[in-house]
Amino acid sequence: MLFQQTWQLKTIASIRSCYKEKFGIPRQANLVSEAKAQLHFLPDYQQTGIVRALEDFSHLWLSFIFHETAEKGWHPTVRPPRLGGNQRVGVFASRSTFRPNPLGLSVVRLERVETQGAASILHLSGCDLLDGTPIVDIKPYLAYADAISNAQSAYAQEKPAYRVVRFSEQAQTECLLHEQRLTAMGESVNLSLLIEQILQQDPKPAYHKPPSKTVAKEATISPRRYAMRLFDLDIVWYDQATYLWVATLVLRQD
Amino acid sequence: MLFQQTWQLKTIASIRSCYKEKFGIPRQANLVSEAKAQLHFLPDYQQTGIVRALEDFSHLWLSFIFHETAEKGWHPTVRPPRLGGNQRVGVFASRSTFRPNPLGLSVVRLERVETQGAASILHLSGCDLLDGTPIVDIKPYLAYADAISNAQSAYAQEKPAYRVVRFSEQAQTECLLHEQRLTAMGESVNLSLLIEQILQQDPKPAYHKPPSKTVAKEATISPRRYAMRLFDLDIVWYDQATYLWVATLVLRQD
Structure with missing residues (x-):
């Protein structure tokens, strides 16, 4: 057998989204409808x-x-977060970003199609893509062929369990203020709902997950601080073992 | 915004299948389990x-x-077979093979993994891929994220209706003989079931579909002959308006 070994794909479109960095992006599409x-x-x-x-x-x-x-290479095996980050599966048994070809696949909801002359803009929700992501193909979702509800999905059989998310009073106030500011800039978002939906998924690296009993006992250990970027904001939160606590929203200077 | 305009993908694997030419391949994966x-x-x-x-x-x-x-180019609009081949939709509202990037996407059943030293062979069913198809990525199907059973799929909302398929006596005999021959060659297949499952999908080009009433009336019009290649065979069949009729299986000389 002979093979053409490489194929050229062109970027056909690009994504604008609230996710400005990888940290915080849900692990699959459609989990964060906001x-x-x-x-x-x-x-x-x-x-x-x-x-x-x-x-x-x-x-x-x-x-x-x-x-x-894309430039960071790949390994034959990876440690999926769903297995706590300490068990290895083959790269093709995962949806890891580090793969032989840096191809991603996401199912998103199409809210509406906007037309501007000959150009179209697709308005999407439930999107798990970084701002600026290059799109190489768009296909319609065909439920009769694509929806295999009884498929066995090994270590990812069920939806991940949701974490409880709580906001400080300061964070609540900041959510409202920044939501108004973002709305004035043309972004339509329920900011506190978006943050809650993202943190429910627990975006921490899997190897940071402590045995929760230990943490609950040793109250002297201060919880770890995390910051994730959404729009032009750093969302600062802490893992309090039984819930995630959103402390503050900080406007970035860059 | 700046974009890297092209991306290099490498072939990682290749498909061996019974489909030796495009004609006859079902329009989606998972419709022909055999x-x-x-x-x-x-x-x-x-x-x-x-x-x-x-x-x-x-x-x-x-x-x-x-x-x-891949080399044949693309058009902004295409005529999907599901719309009878005479109504145009945007190329991105279709799964046409003629698209800006020649990327295909198929969900297939994994029957088993065979290991030969460091090499693995994946045994698949419900596959709609041409023999020799280059694979660029493999991802696990995650039912919790991928199975959207209530998705609205426009003109392809329902499974295509099945056609009735009948075999001539000659074709029935030939099926048994060629099945034995193929089995001896290491192919495991129920040949008559495979042919029936494929023809149930009515693989004819949509623009060949005649208004069935006319054909039924004008009995003098001889039905059109079709041949599709499976393995090393030409399967010859006719559209008899109310059913598809498998006439004979011819061993190819090439």
């Missing part, structure tokens, strides 16, 4: 008709490039 | 551990290249 995003086509694909009838589909598959990690 | 296939890794990916724990997943996503049509 995560809105826009898909903007590159000039070559700003053509009338290219998305005709797309608005009749509720969900889309996006094939994209893990552009931030 | 279609078995094997996935063989290229030498760079014959590494111990690369598919560890994969056998605990019942279904996989394969990202592949439409290698036979």
